[in-house]
Amino acid sequence: MRTDINNHPVESILRLIRNEGIKADMTVCPGDFTNKSDVQGFISGWDFSLEISRELKSNEIVATLGNHDVDAYDSFSNYSLDIAKGIRKGFPIGNEQECDTFWSKGCVFLERQGFRILVLNSSHYHHNRISAGKGKVGKDLIDYVDQYMTKNGNNKISIALAHHHPVNHSRLDLGEDDIIINGSDLVEVLGKHEFDLFIHGHKHDPFLRYYNCLENNNRLPIFSSGSFSATTNLSWTSQRNTFHTIQIFKDEKRCNGSIKTWTFIPKRGWQVNNDDNGFHANTGFGFRGEITDLKSKISSIVGKRKIVDWKDVIEKIPDIKFLIPSESIALEEMLKKDKLLLSGKLSENPDIISNVKIEK
Known part of the structure; x- marks a missing residue:
């Protein structure tokens, strides 16, 4: 009905x-x-x-x-x-x-x-x-x-x-x-x-x-x-x-x-x-580059800051929006290994990325 x-x-x-x-x-x-x-x-x-x-x-x-x-x-x-x-x-x-x-x-x-x-x-x-x-x-x-x-x-x-x-x-x-x-x-x-x-x-x-x-x-x-x-x-x-x-x-x-x-x-x-x-x-x-390059660019933007607004990262690296699901998952895993943690999956449009290498 x-x-x-x-x-x-x-x-x-x-x-x-x-x-x-x-x-x-x-x-x-x-x-x-x-x-x-x-x-x-x-x-x-x-x-x-x-x-x-x-x-x-x-x-x-x-x-x-x-x-x-x-x-x-x-x-x-x-x-x-x-x-x-x-x-x-x-x-x-x-x-x-x-x-x-x-x-x-x-x-x-x-x-x-x-x-x-x-x-x-x-x-x-x-x-x-x-x-x-x-x-x-x-x-x-x-x-x-x-x-x-x-x-x-x-x-x-x-x-x-x-x-x-x-x-x-x-x-x-x-x-x-x-x-x-x-x-x-x-x-x-x-x-x-x-x-x-x-x-x-x-x-x-x-x-x-x-x-x-x-x-x-x-x-x-x-x-x-x-x-x-x-x-x-x-x-x-x-x-x-x-x-x-x-x-x-x-x-x-x-x-x-x-x-x-x-x-x-x-x-x-x-x-x-x-x-x-x-x-x-x-x-x-539509992304044409290498996922490792995206990870390096994100790491460079975060630098030594503890927390960065994800929308600021997207503004500087718009290619992230054009990853197919398998590429998004690969990027998430690379960021984790680099101790850069998103507040949610890429598919959720996270709010922030945290640098857990930086001591509180």
């Missing part, structure tokens, strides 16, 4: 958005609006997404298909995309021409002011039970992406959106068989054209890491968003449901991003969660 706000993820997120004044240029949904292609679930899932997008005052909402959004088992239709194409209400893309390209090519470039999104349908080949076991992008699609970017590439923020993961994501015993076929070739092309972020769903496990592209040594951040409202998420993956906002900053030299995450906790609603088992509440991507 929606009247039980703290137990209803949609009603709870709407209240959070209103209370915190959260806004977004675009709402992005990486697929699986329903379970096992259930029609009413699909209609409700997309309606909920539209509600959230309106509350965020987004300019538009963009989605892709998940494996559960495709009737590959012929449960409701003898055409696997019949339900998805019949949802309407701007699904998956509001612009009719862009939507037609998405259905026909299995992908579409959305060119917007200051940024572009490549929306990929990794469920494009889910025509039957066997083909639905993996995501896939065709070689012709990868060639199309390469040719398009060769002609149209510029310094816009460039984001790829898909449902399935393009590189291995088998932690938490989640398996290796559902990866995108030709995914490594896809990310190599995205790296060649200096894409700034790859967002995917499917794994129910929020995770942020880099893929090191071979051709130009570009590091492509790959962000698994986790799930928003899967009721069995804890039993499947031990991970809770999550909701994210992403800010991306780009100039001629580099691109950085920050991600804020809220976690849904039953009977408490959406919370900023910082326990060790969850995804970092505040994290980022």
Whole structure:
């Protein structure tokens, strides 16, 4: 029931958005609006997404298909995309021409002011039970992406959106068989054209890491968003449901991003969660240097002072905001070894850093 706000993820997120004044240029949904292609679930899932997008005052909402959004088992239709194409209400893309390209090519470039999104349908080949076991992008699609970017590439923020993961994501015993076929070739092309972020769903496990592209040594951040409202998420993956906002900053030299995450906790609603088992509440991507250098700079700023305001450190070393979770943890450990203690984890935006080498 929606009247039980703290137990209803949609009603709870709407209240959070209103209370915190959260806004977004675009709402992005990486697929699986329903379970096992259930029609009413699909209609409700997309309606909920539209509600959230309106509350965020987004300019538009963009989605892709998940494996559960495709009737590959012929449960409701003898055409696997019949339900998805019949949802309407701007699904998956509001612009009719862009939507037609998405259905026909299995992908579409959305060119917007200051940024572009490549929306990929990794469920494009889910025509039957066997083909639905993996995501896939065709070689012709990868060639199309390469040719398009060769002609149209510029310094816009460039984001790829898909449902399935393009590189291995088998932690938490989640398996290796559902990866995108030709995914490594896809990310190599995205790296060649200096894409700034790859967002995917499917794994129910929020995770942020880099893929090191071979051709130009570009590091492509790959962000698994986790799930928003899967009721069995804890039993499947031990991970809770999550909701994210992403800010991306780009100039001629580099691109950085920050991600804020809220976690849904039953009977408490959406919370900023910082326990060790969850995804970092505040994290980022785009740092290009060495963690040891950051530690040395922090140590130099603290010097012989006992306590320093952390915001003063961030002001002088803004790169700290753009560390992925594994880098943040590594920096925390280095600081501890140097007897520099934060008042909380980096993901908690600590208030101070203390130099315990200094005698009281």
